[in-house]
Amino acid sequence: MAHQAGLSRLLLKTALGSLEYLQAIARVDGHVNSAPGWTQQAAVLNGASDLFAEIMTDKASHARTAFGHSELPLNAAVELVLIAVMKSEIH
Template identity: 95%
Template sequence: MTIEERLEQAKLVLPDPPKAVGNYKPWVKVDNLIFVSGQFPIVDGVLRYKGKLGANLTMEEGYEAAKLCALNSLAQLKAALGSLEHLQVIARVDGHVNSAPGWTQQAAVLNGASDLFAEIMTDKAGHARTAFGHSELPLNAAVELVMIAVIKSEIH
């Protein structure tokens, strides 16, 4: 089963890749690596989840925000590669969570992204991950996701 078929089976739609919100590229390809810039929980150009986890956002909302960041990251990969089938593996994911003071459940929030990758990417989803808690994120986003992926050797 292809990645696109698994997306369809999960009733998920890969969005158009969000445009950069500053003077940077949404992704950069270097040899057999794709570096995906930070992706926010944006849907149709609108930031869906704003604010701090543990203050005005729940764990469940953070989990959903991380899933949206993951979908946007996959959209960037598809834009970079033409097809997600050219992906060898997601190597690293760094998750940044806008957190209230004393709130320490960042890793559980980022499971939203990791769970989505595992469901859709299966064997290509095995990634290293770091979870960060911040007092602020750009645009007051709830979550920001950064990714490094490896391209199949015959593609690059």
């Protein structure tokens, strides 16, 4: 599920026209729909982190935090919040 959520973050490419304007992914916060007592939220985020590393190699190193929630909007399994650093000059 985090892999799927990561794909939606790659809409940055569509919005920007190219990933060349992306300097780095700085932070990813993952909100995971979880049952009481389940503590593997960080493992769920591996799918998104792995996808970013595969597609953006040198730009994908990021800090991340995983949060467990009893419910997410629209009954989503995973919600990602991504902070990206853009290049200051675009040629």
